[in-house]
Amino acid sequence: MRRCVLAAAAACLLLLAACAQGETKAWEGELLAMDTIMKLTLYGENAPQAGAAAMDRIRELEGLLSVTGEGSDVYRANHTGSAQLSPDAAALLDRALALCRETDGALDVTVYPVVRAWGFTTGEYRVPDDGELEALLERVDYRQATLEGDRVTLPEGVELDLGGVAKGYTGDQLMALLEGEGVASAIVELGGNVQALGAKPDGSPWRVALQAPEGGYAGVLEIVDRAVVTSGGYQRYFEQDGEIYWHIIDPAQGRPARSGLQSVTIVAEEGTLCDGLSTALFVMGRERALDFWRTREDFECVLISEDNTVAVTEGLEESFSLYGDWEGRPLEIIRR
Numbered sequence: 001m002r003r004c005v006l007a008a009a010a011a012c013l014l015l016l017a018a019c020a021q022g023e024t025k026a027w028e029g030e031l032l033a034m035d036t037i038m039k040l041t042l043y044g045e046n047a048p049q050a051g052a053a054a055m056d057r058i059r060e061l062e063g064l065l066s067v068t069g070e071g072s073d074v075y076r077a078n079h080t081g082s083a084q085l086s087p088d089a090a091a092l093l094d095r096a097l098a099l100c101r102e103t104d105g106a107l108d109v110t111v112y113p114v115v116r117a118w119g120f121t122t123g124e125y126r127v128p129d130d131g132e133l134e135a136l137l138e139r140v141d142y143r144q145a146t147l148e149g150d151r152v153t154l155p156e157g158v159e160l161d162l163g164g165v166a167k168g169y170t171g172d173q174l175m176a177l178l179e180g181e182g183v184a185s186a187i188v189e190l191g192g193n194v195q196a197l198g199a200k201p202d203g204s205p206w207r208v209a210l211q212a213p214e215g216g217y218a219g220v221l222e223i224v225d226r227a228v229v230t231s232g233g234y235q236r237y238f239e240q241d242g243e244i245y246w247h248i249i250d251p252a253q254g255r256p257a258r259s260g261l262q263s264v265t266i267v268a269e270e271g272t273l274c275d276g277l278s279t280a281l282f283v284m285g286r287e288r289a290l291d292f293w294r295t296r297e298d299f300e301c302v303l304i305s306e307d308n309t310v311a312v313t314e315g316l317e318e319s320f321s322l323y324g325d326w327e328g329r330p331l332e333i334i335r336r
């Protein structure tokens, strides 16, 4: 029998003690967008007006970037094979294609036909057979998508999905918007993505909790002006004949990536980078992921392996700590 399990809609990262702000009053907004719950917490005089502008911006980006929304840029590209993109969609696709190249295809923005075949787009889950996957994989290759200026061109059968990076881009756009509106202190939760502008109003860092694979929290990160994005096999999955299948696909195989990792959390200034790399490093697995990290200066990460060991790159040594039941478990600091 097939059993479908949907992880709770709750973000994989939750804010701890977000309300302990003493005197400073927060403006809080919540909306449903991009298939997830989004929460904005803003401080300062301009917060209400900035918050309203931020909500509008989220809806605008959802309209442009959704893969299913008729009339979105991505929908038009997928249904016509060639489309002129809005500045947002063009900027995001450009950044996403660069990340596909840099991760050697561990992130692949054309994996959509495979994701759909497994039912992750609709919730009607199934396990495609080898022949079906082999045929679908011919349509998966980010190098077949060409972006010239603001025009994207896709060969027959190739489809784009920016869903793996859209929330990260949205976070970046919100940070820029809020800063422009004169907000100095804010934190946004876009599903499992968390992104902070500045520090808390009292000057202390934000505390962001990392979800443990079995529920509860595994650790806490202290951040200022950073994005934190987690990709975990436990976030969206189904079970069939005793096997678990999750929504992060290895584009080389067309199957859920089984790399020995349960979750990857990326911490960086740029949300788009965090979003793309959390998916890509999950596909790579621990050793490849750490080799990749050693070649870069622009992010840090927390990897939770299947045996529940936690590896943290050295840039997070001071800001990460294990939490609750996870305190006292093995924690490895990875050096360059």
Ligand code: ADP
Binding pocket: 106, 107, 108, 109, 110, 111, 115, 120, 161, 163, 164, 165, 191, 192, 230, 231, 232, 235, 236, 247, 248, 249, 250, 251, 275, 278, 279, 280, 283
């Ligand atoms: P979520 O969107 O659930 O927060 P991710 O950011 O990790 O999680 O993105 C996963 C989504 O991206 C999947 O639901 C799927 O649509 C798509 N996806 C899965 N595997 C890949 C991949 N290797 N490269 C690009 N997109 C992927």
Ligand code: MG
Binding pocket: 164, 165, 231, 274, 275, 276, 277, 278, 279
């Ligand atoms: Mg992602």
